[in-house]
Amino acid sequence: MHFRDHKKSHASNSQRLSIGEAFNHKPKRLSSLFASSSSAHDLRHLELEKEKEDTTSPRGVLEAFMKEFDSHHQSESHESEVSCPSTSARSHWTKFFKLWKKKSFKRLGSLPPLSVPKIPKWKSRSSRENQALCKLYNFRSLVTFSLSDIRHATNNFSNENLIGRGGFAEVYKGCLPDGQLIAVKKLSKGTTDEKTAGFLSELGVIAHVHHPNTAKLIGCCVEGEMQLVFELSPLGSLGSLLHGSDKNKLNWSRRYKIALGIADGLLYLHESCHRRIIHRDIKSENILLTDNFDPQICDFGLAKWLPEQWTHHNVSKFEGTFGYFAPEYFMHGIVDEKTDVYSFGVLLLEIITGHPAVNDFQQSVVLWAKPLLDANHIKDLIDPSLGDNYDREQVGCVVVTASLCIDQSPILRPRMSQVVTLLRGEDHVLRSTKASRGRPLQRTYSQELLDAQEYNSTKYLRDLKRHEQLALAA
């Protein structure tokens, strides 16, 4: 288990937390929820080893790809005696991954500089090492940047170019020689091992993801600090607009468009992507906005891949963002699509009400909104800054969807395909198709668990309160 600094450049109370941070200096109390006997170091070690062996985790998949990459490379060497110009760059990557594998618990920082892959120039998109990398990351064209390319683009990481700061990284605005605007996510927090693991995990997921509503990775750089290079989302995060001084930019039709776009992006991650991806940190700060207010889901640092046959995944390390946790996650460490659906419900409440997930007084928007939702007092929920300028039907659809998404019971929460239908007001389609063609609602493991404990509404609210009190007591 590791502890991170979570200062954000945009004021926010709902910051990503590790278990220790969520309860501020009371890690033992909560770590016992998921794993009672191990020390923090042992736990982290077990977690890393488990992830490396687990071919379903992003890093496990990287391992599998590396094996494939090695065997491909060996068979190529047998075929040709002549080495291509990119062989040395490729072997740097191979060494980098091998060292990471071997030294996952030793300091990579103590390795000689040559151990870090040498990066070809950013223009070398078609070079063979890039092709090999693309193969490694699901055959997509990625650019490998040199540190000097990045320095040049970001005005040497100047403070004026700093546009975001998260729990793991600083994000700098930049401009490539061809005029393309970029956002460079420089992983700068934690130990070298943690940074390497975080970099590979995020890269391993984001490079597989291609959808209009997910952040666009252009490439990466592993010289100096590890850096991911994205297309710039000029309007920044939804959180910064929704809770900052530019709130007036977010009229109702934009908010509705954003809600639909995020739902489409999440549906893609859960059901249409090459692999089944659970994001695990859906929140307004992790939704970026293009010039046209098209939302893009970003920050795949906590994302998990779930094999098709798994009902859920149990995590022993509690990470995420206070205010967005589904009850089954913070009580039992259960992760599946429905934990993302819950967080999406909280995000919808933010969009409707304009309230942050957790305010300065640590009050949760869920606890505030629930009585109003139950009493159908929709008018009292709506962000006063919208006045009467909203489409009643659309607001109705978003309110109903939010209310279903934050249901205490995961089985009663809709799947993302149902969420999309509900948000568009096409739930009559849902009702008529559910009986005939739709997948039957399956009881999930988390449902059984919650039922077994007679997890009722009163207990749910008590748990939320307890969660809040623990955080406040810190």
Ligand SMILES: Nc1ncnc2c1ncn2[C@@H]1O[C@H](COP(=O)(O)OP(=O)(O)OP(=O)(O)O)[C@@H](O)[C@H]1O
């Ligand atoms: N492509 C981008 N375009 C514009 N701004 C961006 C981009 N990527 C990130 N940012 C800004 O940087 C912030 C931090 O980025 P990100 O969430 O990826 O970092 P993190 O360290 O993983 O954060 P967290 O603590 O949530 O895990 C975002 O909230 C956003 O404001």
